[in-house]
Amino acid sequence: MKVSICIPAYRQVDFLRATLKSVAMQDFGDYELIVSDDSPDDSVRDLLAEFAFGDRLTYVRNAPALGSPENWNAGIRLARGELVKILHHDDRFTRPDSLRGFVRLLDDDPQADFGFSATLVEDVHSGLERIHRPTDEQLEELRQDPAALFLGNFVGAPSATICRRSAALDYDRRMKWLVDVDYYVRALMANGRFAYTPQPLIGTPTNAVHQVTEICRDDATIELSEALLLYGKLSPAQRQHPNVRRGWRHLFTRYRLRKLKHFERHGVPVPQEDQEYFEELMRQPLTRWHLLLTPRLLALKVFYRLYPHVPSFIRRLIKLAAGRFRRH
Numbered sequence: 001m002k003v004s005i006c007i008p009a010y011r012q013v014d015f016l017r018a019t020l021k022s023v024a025m026q027d028f029g030d031y032e033l034i035v036s037d038d039s040p041d042d043s044v045r046d047l048l049a050e051f052a053f054g055d056r057l058t059y060v061r062n063a064p065a066l067g068s069p070e071n072w073n074a075g076i077r078l079a080r081g082e083l084v085k086i087l088h089h090d091d092r093f094t095r096p097d098s099l100r101g102f103v104r105l106l107d108d109d110p111q112a113d114f115g116f117s118a119t120l121v122e123d124v125h126s127g128l129e130r131i132h133r134p135t136d137e138q139l140e141e142l143r144q145d146p147a148a149l150f151l152g153n154f155v156g157a158p159s160a161t162i163c164r165r166s167a168a169l170d171y172d173r174r175m176k177w178l179v180d181v182d183y184y185v186r187a188l189m190a191n192g193r194f195a196y197t198p199q200p201l202i203g204t205p206t207n208a209v210h211q212v213t214e215i216c217r218d219d220a221t222i223e224l225s226e227a228l229l230l231y232g233k234l235s236p237a238q239r240q241h242p243n244v245r246r247g248w249r250h251l252f253t254r255y256r257l258r259k260l261k262h263f264e265r266h267g268v269p270v271p272q273e274d275q276e277y278f279e280e281l282m283r284q285p286l287t288r289w290h291l292l293l294t295p296r297l298l299a300l301k302v303f304y305r306l307y308p309h310v311p312s313f314i315r316r317l318i319k320l321a322a323g324r325f326r327r328h
Helices: 013-024 043-048 070-077 098-107 136-144 146-151 179-190 212-216 220-232 242-254 260-264 272-283 288-309 312-327
Strands: 003-009 031-037 057-061 083-086 114-123 129-132 161-164 194-206
Touching (some): 003 098, 013 043, 031 043, 031 070, 083 098, 098 114, 098 161, 098 194, 114 179, 136 146, 136 194, 146 242, 220 272, 260 272
Parallel strands (some): 003 031, 003 083, 031 057, 114 194
Antiparallel strands (some): 114 161
C-alpha cells in the first residue's frame, strides 16, 4: 500500500463531510483511510456510512477520548502505507489530483522523508481566501536549519504535509500551540532534506471557534511554556539562530516580558541553565521590527472580526481586488 490517510476526528461532521468528499474524489487509488474518533457520540460513525470506502476504511472509536494531539498519534500508529498523510477533519484536498501530488513529492525525491504543499486558507467568517506559502528566502532558511521555524510556521498545518512511515514521529502530547512546528523541527533535524510544491493541494479554515489554535491564541502560559519546550530540544548552535532570538523577542514584546520574574507571573519559570541566555536577550533594546509586529497582527485580527459586518457590495469589491492581487 502506498499511502495511509489518517483523519483524527471529533464531531464537526459538517466539516468532516467536506473532508471525506475530497478524499472520495481523488484520482489516486492506492491508499487506506484511517479515522481515529474522539467523539462522545455516533455522529462520525454515522457520517462514514454515507461513503463507500469499503475495506480501505479503518474506523476506531477512542474510549476514553485521547485529546489533541494524541488522537493524531493514534491514527498514525495504525498506518500500514509506505507514506503517511495526516488530514484533519476540517481540512480537505483542493483538487482531484491532490493526493497524487503529495505522493509525487516524495517519489520524485527519494532522499527526502518530509514534504509539504502550499495551503488555501479560507476565513470562516468573511469567506476571504488566501494562499499560505513560504517565500524563497524562508525555504532556503529551512534548508539551512529547521530552527528557522521558531519565528513562525511557514510550513503550514499538518494537513499540508506528508512523510515516510519509516521516518514518522509522534506529535508531542505536551503541546497544542506549537505541536506542528515542534514536529517539523524534529523531523528535519533527523533528515534536513524536504520536498515542496507551491501548489495549494490542501484547503483549511481559519477563525473557526472549534480549532485548537483559536482556543490557545493569546494564552501566554501556553505559548511561553511550549516555546520553552521547543527551545529545549534545540542544539546550542540552533539556540543562537537569528529566528530563534527574534521569536523570543516577539514573545517578550507580545506579553511585556522585561525581566525573568515576568515569566513567573504566567506560571512559566525559566530553567536555571537558560536564565543567562534570556537575561542577555532582554538587555537588548527593542528594534523597530519588534515594535511594529504586534500592532500589525492586531490590525489584521480586527479586520477579520469586522469584515462580516461590512456591507455586501464593499465585501465584493474587496474580494475582487484580492483576487486580482493574487493573480499578479
